[in-house]
Structure formats: C-alpha cells, structure tokens
Amino acid sequence: MVKDLEDVVIRTVSRILIPFIQIYGLYVFVHGHGSPGGGFQGGCIVAASFILLAVAFNLRESKRRLKERTNAIFCALGVFIYAGTGYLSFLYSGNFLDYGQLSNLFPTDPIKARYYGMAMIELGVQITVMAVMVSIFLDLITAGKHEKTLEEDGK
Amino acid sequence: MNKIAALIVTLIVGGVLFYSTAFFPKWGDPKQPASIHVSPRYIEMTLAETKVPNAVTSVLADYRGYDTMFETSVIFTAGIAVMMLIRRSR
Numbered sequence: 264m265v266k267d268l269e270d271v272v273i274r275t276v277s278r279i280l281i282p283f284i285q286i287y288g289l290y291v292f293v294h295g296h297g298s299p300g301g302g303f304q305g306g307c308i309v310a311a312s313f314i315l316l317a318v319a320f321n322l323r324e325s326k327r328r329l330k331e332r333t334n335a336i337f338c339a340l341g342v343f344i345y346a347g348t349g350y351l352s353f354l355y356s357g358n359f360l361d362y363g364q365l366s367n368l369f370p371t372d373p374i375k376a377r378y379y380g381m382a383m384i385e386l387g388v389q390i391t392v393m394a395v396m397v398s399i400f401l402d403l404i405t406a407g408k409h410e411k412t413l414e415e416d417g418k
Numbered sequence: 419m420n421k422i423a424a425l426i427v428t429l430i431v432g433g434v435l436f437y438s439t440a441f442f443p444k445w446g447d448p449k450q451p452a453s454i455h456v457s458p459r460y461i462e463m464t465l466a467e468t469k470v471p472n473a474v475t476s477v478l479a480d481y482r483g484y485d486t487m488f489e490t491s492v493i494f495t496a497g498i499a500v501m502m503l504i505r506r507s508r
Contacts, residue, residue, distance in 0.1 A: 296475050335501075342494050345487050360483040374469045381470075381479040388490050395497035407504035 270319075277319035284312040292389050296378070302385035306392030313397045322405065331401075331409070334394050341391025348383045360384075 285308075292305030317325035349360040357364035362380030363373040371379065401409065443450035460477055470476035478486055 296470075297472055301475075301478070338494055338497050342487075342490055345490055349483070349487065360480075360487070362480070377469055377480075381475065384479060384483070384486065388486065391490050391494055395493050398497050399500045402500050402504045407506065409505075 273319050277315050281312045281316060284315070285309055288312065288389075288393075292385060293382075295385055296381065302388030303392050305385075306389040307396060309389070309393045310396035310400075313393075314400050317401065317404070322401070322409070325401070326409075329397065334398055337390050337394035338398060341387040341389070341394065343387070344390065345384045345387035348380055348387070 288305045288308035288311075290305075291300040291308055292302060295301030295305065313325060313329055316328060348362075348365075351368060352358065352361040352364035355364040355367045360380075362377040364376075365371075365380050366373040366376035369376060369379065405411075447453070460481060461473060464470060464473045464476045468476040468480045470480065
C-alpha cells in the first residue's frame with residue numbers, strides 16, 4: 264500500500280525542504296500573537312513536513328524520525344500543557360486560565376506573564392494538532408496496519 | 419422500516435431547523451444582540467482588561483480560552499477515535 268518509490272529528485276528536494284517547513288511552522292507559531300497564525304496553523308505546517316517525509320521516503324523512515332509511541336504521547340501532552348497552564352493559576356487563588364497569576368510563579372511582571380501564558384497554551388495546541396494530524400494520516404494510508412503493511416510489501 | 423422512520427425524523431428536524439433560521443437577525447444588522455453587547459466590549463476593553471495589543475489573540479486565548487481548550491480536546495478526541503476505529507485487530 265505504501266510503495267517505496269526510489270526517486271532521486273523527490274527525495275533530494277524533500278530532504279532540503281523539510282527543515283525549512285518545520286522552521287516556518289515554528290515561525291507561524293511564534294508570530295501568532297501579533298499577526299495571522301498561531302498554534303493550529305503552525306501545527307498543521309509541522310505535520311505537513313512529517314507527512315512529506317512519509318510520502319517522499321517511506322513509512323519506516325517516517326517512523327524512525329517520529330516514533331509512534333512519541334507521537335501518541337505528544338497527542339495527550341498538548342492538551343495536558345493547555346489545561347495545566349490553566350490550573351497553574353489555582354495555586355495563587357486565581358481563576359482558571361488567569362494568566363496574570365503566573366507572575367507569582369515566574370519572575371516576570373503580570374503583563375509579560377500573560378504573554379508567556381498565551382504562548383504556553385498555543386504551544387499545547389500546536390503539539391496536539393501536529394501529533395493528531397500525523398497519527399490520522401499514518402492510520403489512513405496504512406489502513407491501521409502500520410508495520411504490517413511494510414511486511415506485506417516484502418520490504 | 420427503521421430507515422424510513424429515521425428519514426422522517428431527519429426531515430422533520432431539518433425542517434424545524436430551516437424554519438428557525440427565518441427568525442435569525444439579518445446579516446450585518448447593527449442592532450443584533452452580538453453587535454450590541456459583545457463586540458464593542460471586546461474591541462474597546464481588550465487593552466484595558468487583558469493588556470493584549472491584538473484583539474484576535476485576546477479573544478482566542480483570553481476571553482474564550484475555554485473554547486480554544488475544548489477545541490484542542492476535540493482534536494485529541496478525533497485522533498483517539500480514528501486510532502480506535504482503524505487500528506482494530508482483525
């Protein structure tokens with residue numbers, strides 16, 4: 264199902280392109296506060312780089328770079344970071360997702376603390392979106408068989 | 419028989435939903451409830467209340483932080499659902 268196509272042009276171009284796609288995903292995430300962008304869009308771009316890896320190379324190469332276990336942990340880690348940032352303000356009798364309270368925990372003024380709190384939750388969104396996109400893509404192209412697909416192809 | 423019953427229920431519910439759209443405020447009506455309380459509050463008070471210079475970011479991450487959190491949870495649930503449905507050992 265996932266054929267291992269040996270195309271020098273596609274492989275070389277994607278090898279050069281993938282780091283830049285990932286950097287661009289981080290750029291979209293970091294500049295999401297002031298300009299169009301944010302966690303969801305950045306996560307989709309980073310996921311696209313892993314999908315390009317799976318398409319241009321093969322499933323094994325993609326799994327070597329981003330292991331299935333790591334990916335499954337990332338799925339839950341993003342939601343955990345988001346909710347955990349919300350719960351942190353409980354420690355100082357604030358409301359849920361009250362980022363200003365984070366200034367008690369980290370040595371910054373409340374305004375900067377709000378900035379970093381929003382960056383944290385966007386990071387959570389980015390990690391979850393990235394992991395779930397890659398996970399759904401790999402499930403769909405292999406019909407849920409993953410490594411068994413490679414064995415059936417005799418590779 | 420079941421399918422016909424399901425079709426009838428679907429048509430009735432769909433008809434009621436379509437009928438209720440007639441009572442929505444007109445598109446772009448400045449007197450609709452959302453334009454009276456919600457939008458001016460977000461636009462005018464963003465800098466004073468949240469100290470965020472960008473109104474989009476303040477709505478996304480601050481005023482509607484719950485919305486964004488459960489959006490992330492929905493994506494997580496979708497990923498888990500695809501895993502459960504497709505990775506079934508046959």
